[in-house]
Amino acid sequence: MNNTSIDSRQKVADTSSVRVEDRFVYQDDELIDKAFNWKQFSRLFAYIKPYGKQLLPFILLMMVLGTITKLAVPFITGAAIDNAIQPANGQPSLKLLYGLTALALGLYLIQWVANAYRIKYTNIIGQRVIYDLRGDLFTHIQRLSFSFFDKRPAGSVLVRVTNDVNSLQDLFTNGAVNVMIDCVQLLGIIVILLLINWKLGLAVILTVPIMFFVSTKLRKVIRRSWQEVRMKNSRINSHLNESIQGIRVTQAYTQEQQNMKYFDNMNLSSKQSWDKASALNQMFGPLIEITGGLGSMILFGFGTMLIASGEIEIGILVAFANYVSNFWDPINRLGNMYNQLLVAMASSERIFEFMDEQPSVADKPDAKPLPRIRGDIAFHHVVFEYEAGRPALKGIHLNVKAGQSIALVGYTGSGKSTIINLISRFYDIKSGSITIDGHDIRDVTIESLRSQISIVLQDTFIFSGTIRDNIRFGRLGATDEEVEAAARAVHAHTFIEKLPKGYDTEVEERGSVLSMGQRQLLSFARALLADPRILILDEATASIDTETELRIQEALKVLLQGRTSFIVAHRLSTIRHADHIVVLDHGEIREEGSHEELIQHGGVYNGLIEAQFRFL
Numbered sequence: 373m374n375n376t377s378i379d380s381r382q383k384v385a386d387t388s389s390v391r392v393e394d395r396f397v398y399q400d401d402e403l404i405d406k407a408f409n410w411k412q413f414s415r416l417f418a419y420i421k422p423y424g425k426q427l428l429p430f431i432l433l434m435m436v437l438g439t440i441t442k443l444a445v446p447f448i449t450g451a452a453i454d455n456a457i458q459p460a461n462g463q464p465s466l467k468l469l470y471g472l473t474a475l476a477l478g479l480y481l482i483q484w485v486a487n488a489y490r491i492k493y494t495n496i497i498g499q500r501v502i503y504d505l506r507g508d509l510f511t512h513i514q515r516l517s518f519s520f521f522d523k524r525p526a527g528s529v530l531v532r533v534t535n536d537v538n539s540l541q542d543l544f545t546n547g548a549v550n551v552m553i554d555c556v557q558l559l560g561i562i563v564i565l566l567l568i569n570w571k572l573g574l575a576v577i578l579t580v581p582i583m584f585f586v587s588t589k590l591r592k593v594i595r596r597s598w599q600e601v602r603m604k605n606s607r608i609n610s611h612l613n614e615s616i617q618g619i620r621v622t623q624a625y626t627q628e629q630q631n632m633k634y635f636d637n638m639n640l641s642s643k644q645s646w647d648k649a650s651a652l653n654q655m656f657g658p659l660i661e662i663t664g665g666l667g668s669m670i671l672f673g674f675g676t677m678l679i680a681s682g683e684i685e686i687g688i689l690v691a692f693a694n695y696v697s698n699f700w701d702p703i704n705r706l707g708n709m710y711n712q713l714l715v716a717m718a719s720s721e722r723i724f725e726f727m728d729e730q731p732s733v734a735d736k737p738d739a740k741p742l743p744r745i746r747g748d749i750a751f752h753h754v755v756f757e758y759e760a761g762r763p764a765l766k767g768i769h770l771n772v773k774a775g776q777s778i779a780l781v782g783y784t785g786s787g788k789s790t791i792i793n794l795i796s797r798f799y800d801i802k803s804g805s806i807t808i809d810g811h812d813i814r815d816v817t818i819e820s821l822r823s824q825i826s827i828v829l830q831d832t833f834i835f836s837g838t839i840r841d842n843i844r845f846g847r848l849g850a851t852d853e854e855v856e857a858a859a860r861a862v863h864a865h866t867f868i869e870k871l872p873k874g875y876d877t878e879v880e881e882r883g884s885v886l887s888m889g890q891r892q893l894l895s896f897a898r899a900l901l902a903d904p905r906i907l908i909l910d911e912a913t914a915s916i917d918t919e920t921e922l923r924i925q926e927a928l929k930v931l932l933q934g935r936t937s938f939i940v941a942h943r944l945s946t947i948r949h950a951d952h953i954v955v956l957d958h959g960e961i962r963e964e965g966s967h968e969e970l971i972q973h974g975g976v977y978n979g980l981i982e983a984q985f986r987f988l
């Protein structure tokens with residue numbers, strides 16, 4: 373693609389870029405780095421503690437050994453020049469040279485072994501820490517209440533478990549130990565240089581701050597520009613994800629061109645950021661070399677003067693040159709590490725923010741397990757708000773006898789799903805109470821409550837795995853025979869048998885290979901296997917063919933038998949069979965009774981039924 377076309381496309385794209393790109397950004401995930409924070413740092417390092425006692429002393433020993441042997445070699449080289457190759461008495465000694473060479477080789481070997489073990493064990497610690505951190509975070513997120521997920525896009529939660537944890541990986545695997553090594557090494561070199569010749573030492577050390585400054589500042593700019601590239605790429609990914617998920621809608625509304633324009637815009641922007649970051653990156657090497665060159669100039673200029681004045685011998689200058697060349701690496705790494713630390717601070721802040729988030733719905737300290745229930749459910753003047761000041765339910769009063777089936781009907785947004793969410797205590801109510809067999813659901817453990825309730829949602833979630841696994845999700849200990857019996861009972865067996873591998877057919881994430889009706893039958897089988905006392909069903913609105921509809925009705929009869937059930941009903945056929953119909957309007961019960969009673973009454977329900985007939 374030539375530049376002119378890129379430029380012209382950029383102009384077109386600019387107008388819509390802000391709006392579109394903003395759609396794919398989670399504001400609090402934009403934070404790149406954060407100032408150093410001791411409290412957070414120590415909290416992070418508490419993760420090392422369990423392993424520290426076992427492995428840290430060994431790692432420290434290897435670190436000291438590696439550093440001492442590394443620092444000794446240039447000194448031996450200098451000694452070899454001044455005492456064996458060009459001694460002051462003019463008589464070179466091959467024996468001494470061989471001896472010193474063997475010593476240097478031995479030291480290299482020790483250094484190599486010490487480093488290998490150090491790297492191995494720091495990696496072990498690092499991996500264990502990341503494993504623990506990721507596990508803790510995932511366990512914690514799983515326990516968080518619906519209200520937490522209501523506020524955040526799934527992508528934002530994902531970023532924390534993957535990217536943020538990964539960005540800490542470097543810090544734990546080698547970062548922390550490297551900092552220690554580099555500090556010890558730098559300090560060691562400085563002491564040695566000053567001991568060998570303090571004048572030359574001082575002159576060389578002068579370049580350290582310059583080097584450190586160049587290294588940290590430039591790296592910061594480079595890091596930010598790479599971060600921008602990553603951010604833009606992640607926007608591309610989000611857009612790609614949305615585009616693929618919504619491809620049917622895009623094609624149906626012939627929005628491909630427009631979508632392409634969005635994509636092109638982001639693609640171009642990512643390319644430009646990459647160009648910028650890469651250009652900056654290329655500057656880094658030469659700049660560091662120039663600064664290093666400055667140090668060497670000082671060393672050789674001043675060193676030659678000292679040799680001329682007879683203050684030092686040539687071997688000392690060689691040793692100095694060796695030490696100085698070992699200078700740049702640790703300074704460079706320290707600069708890099710400092711930047712990495714700031715990134716890690718931002719990541720750990722985000723991780724701990726999630727970890728500190730308490731589930732808004734939790735067991736009371738004296739919560740008791742709910743005994744096996746009959747299934748009487750009562751709502752006593754229940755008021756509930758998702759957001760303060762906007763009640764979604766305004767005083768619901770309802771008595772349901774065990775084994776009854778209740779259909780909830782009403783216009784969209786009237787509060788049907790809210791009622792069913794409250795029975796499982798996914799949210800806590802503002803006032804009033806909900807009781808099951810006379811037990812307030814806030815006084816019993818959540819686990820014992822939810823384990824006796826099954827929910828079949830409108831958007832039936834099919835996990836990737838086999839059909840069998842998906843049904844067994846209802847009760848993990850169920851045998852193959854029980855799985856099959858459940859499928860037969862809800863008439864799902866017929867279609868499963870026709871699949872290429874029957875119950876072992878792999879279904880994709882979200883079950884896109886299955887039709888809506890089939891997915892629903894699978895979820896019925898799953899619910900039946902769980903054998904709950906209370907069944908909650910958010911009925912799918914999608915129109916399905918009459919035969920599947922009949923099959924689903926048959927399956928429902930089996931499923932509802934002997935249980936208390938709440939059905940958010942959209943289909944007339946379901947409503948007709950319910951024992952009791954509750955008509956909701958703006959968070960209040962407007963009418964209730966049987967189908968016949970409500971039709972006779974001629975109110976909201978009658979209106980809904982007539983409307984449905986008009987559309988049929």
Ligand SMILES: Nc1ncnc2c1ncn2[C@@H]1O[C@H](COP(=O)(O)OP(=O)(O)OP(=O)(O)O)[C@@H](O)[C@H]1O
Nearest residue numbers: 522758759764782783784785786787788789790791
């Ligand atoms: N997670 C949420 N956060 C904030 N408000 C919500 C949330 N879920 C629902 N609401 C609001 O609560 C009210 C009741 O919603 P609810 O989902 O119970 O309606 P519904 O009758 O089930 O609608 P539908 O038939 O469209 O599914 C609506 O005004 C809705 O905007």
